[in-house]
Amino acid sequence: GAGVSQSPSNKVTEKGKDVELRCDPISGHTALYWYRQSLGQGLEFLIYFQGNSAPDKSGLPSDRFSAERTGGSVSTLTIQRTQQEDSAVYLCASSLVWRDLEDTQYFGPGTRLTVL
């Protein structure tokens, strides 16, 4: 079946503008994760959803970042008043059962965000 999809694949924006990043998880996957990866760095956890609720928002860098998930499926990550330090690749992943020991996360292709 289809994998995790993300849109847009690339986004260039001006400092101060708002952006929305979209993630379509694998059908039937209950857990959805957002990460950020700066050039040459590891994955920085942002937020995850179990169904439509977000038990852990601790990774969101500031109150300019927010995310929602509707219908247990599509998720949107919104960054308000973007700053240059927000430039990174934003990765979304989904998994079948978040509490399963061997729960595998499947990653989307990412959205490369560049803030000028």
Add this chain to the structure above:
Amino acid sequence: QKEVEQNSGPLSVPEGAIASLNCTYSDRGSQSFFWYRQYSGKSPELIMSIYSNGDKEDGRFTAQLNKASQYVSLLIRDSQPSDSATYLCAVKDTNAGKSTFGDGTTLTVKP
């Protein structure tokens, strides 16, 4: 101290050699451990997962877990140039739900 630490790279091995990648973690509540491979410009993909102490083998890959030492490793036997990538160690506390990733180790296999 980072929650998940990986041996600093880059790591370079000749083709056919064994590559050894190491990872330590600080949270003793961690229950599941994953190795992901990430090619340049691509997304991470799962290679192996392990949650019991000992070794787990899958083809040329062997994951080793020692919970007492809070240590997990990945061995790649008969390394191939196609194994050249960044390897990410991820540690998950299934009660908390989230996974914490290390910064990765970049492996280069030279023909």
